[in-house]
Amino acid sequence: MLGLGVLSLVLGFVDHTTSWLDGSRSALTVALTPIVVTADLPNRSVRGIQGVFSSREDLRRRITGLESELIFLRVTTEKMAALISENNRLRGLLGSAAKLQDNVLVAELVGVNPDPEEQEVVIDKGSEDSVFVGQPVLDSRGLVGQVVEVSPFSSRVLLISDERHSVPVQVLRSNLRFIAQGTGIDQQLELQHVNSTADIKVGDQLLSSGLGNRFPVGYPVGVVDKVTFKPGKPFAEALAKPNAQLDRSRHVLLVFTERRVSEQTNTSTGKGDDRGG
Numbered sequence: 001m002l003g004l005g006v007l008s009l010v011l012g013f014v015d016h017t018t019s020w021l022d023g024s025r026s027a028l029t030v031a032l033t034p035i036v037v038t039a040d041l042p043n044r045s046v047r048g049i050q051g052v053f054s055s056r057e058d059l060r061r062r063i064t065g066l067e068s069e070l071i072f073l074r075v076t077t078e079k080m081a082a083l084i085s086e087n088n089r090l091r092g093l094l095g096s097a098a099k100l101q102d103n104v105l106v107a108e109l110v111g112v113n114p115d116p117e118e119q120e121v122v123i124d125k126g127s128e129d130s131v132f133v134g135q136p137v138l139d140s141r142g143l144v145g146q147v148v149e150v151s152p153f154s155s156r157v158l159l160i161s162d163e164r165h166s167v168p169v170q171v172l173r174s175n176l177r178f179i180a181q182g183t184g185i186d187q188q189l190e191l192q193h194v195n196s197t198a199d200i201k202v203g204d205q206l207l208s209s210g211l212g213n214r215f216p217v218g219y220p221v222g223v224v225d226k227v228t229f230k231p232g233k234p235f236a237e238a239l240a241k242p243n244a245q246l247d248r249s250r251h252v253l254l255v256f257t258e259r260r261v262s263e264q265t266n267t268s269t270g271k272g273d274d275r276g277g
Contacts, residue, residue, distance in 0.1 A: 103256040105129060107137075109249070110154065117184065119162040119246070125254060126153045134214060136255040142220035142243025143167065143208060144252055159246050160221070161186055169221050170209040174199040177209050180221055180240060186247045189222050191238040196229055198236065206240055216257055 107129075111122035125131050127150050135147040137157050145165060149156040158165050165182040169191075176199060179192040194200060204224040210217030222240035229236045 104138075105131075105254040105256065107131075107155075107252050107254055109252065117163075119159040119182070119184065119186070120148070121157050121159065123155050123157055123252060123254075124153070126151045126155050128152050129254075130256070131155045131254055136215050136219070138219060138253045138255060139244045139249040139251070141245060142222070143215065144244045144246065144249065146214065147254070157252075160189065160242060160244070161246055166192075167215055167221060168209040168211040169206040171200055171224075172205040172207055174204070176200060177211070178206075178238075180206060183239075187241050189240040189242060191224075191240060194227075194236045194238040196234060196236050200224060200227055200236075200238060202227055216255065 105125060107123040107125040109121050110124045113120040113122075123137075131147055131150050133147055133150055137144040137146060143160055145157050145159040145162070147155050148158045160167055160180070160182055161184070162182040163184045167180050168177065169180045170177050178194060180189045181192050183190050191200075191206075202224055206221045206224065208215040208217060208219040208221055220243040222242045224238060225241045226239040227236060228238075
């Protein structure tokens with residue numbers, strides 16, 4: 001051992017002070033490189049495996065984070081789309097209100113009658129908002145129905161498609177007058193007693209005629225989408241599709257005619273009709 005130690009010191013001194021051992025050192029390095037590499041192979045393999053698992057775990061975490069972010073963005077997008085759609089509907093409703101000559105009040109649907117034989121909805125305005133029985137109700141496209149029951153903070157509205165509902169209408173093109181009766185089907189009205197020679201055809205626009213003093217004149221009611229003239233029958237079958245989105249509208253307009261506003265004003269000031277009592 002002492003000899004090897006002395007030999008190592010001598011070789012180190014010679015290598016440090018001369019270049020005699022450069023060739024031998026290079027040859028020895030080349031010869032030992034495979035051995036060093038082989039000896040380090042298990043350690044390198046372990047590091048490589050650890051790196052793979054670490055990368056996969058990092059990648060999994062990133063994927064999970066991106067999936068969560070994607071879900072959040074989708075929900076946000078859907079919410080924004082819903083808000084935009086709701087905003088457009090309100091714009092349409094307010095645009096319709098601006099075109100009306102009568103005073104209006106915006107109300108929101110808060111309930112639907114679950115009975116399929118009774119097409120009614122509940123709105124969030126009542127007697128505290130001066131809502132009255134028989135009051136016309138519209139959406140941005142046309143006549144929805146009329147108020148049939150009022151409580152202090154809500155009201156029940158009978159839709160025009162209900163079998164119990166009818167409204168006097170007039171054909172815009174020919175000025176013919178009919179009664180549009182509900183059929184119990186959301187998107188269908190039936191014109192009563194249409195003479196077999198009547199000037200009516202598919203596509204004709206129906207407006208409220210104002211007869212009966214229930215609905216003001218000129219509100220869109222529906223569009224004729226079927227006319228069947230039966231030979232030998234005195235009346236034709238005529239069906240119409242309501243203009244209003246009866247199954248979709250969330251906000252509606254309560255219409256206050258000038259006559260009704262005047263009556264309410266007189267009542268509140270004690271100047272009602274002298275014949276009333």
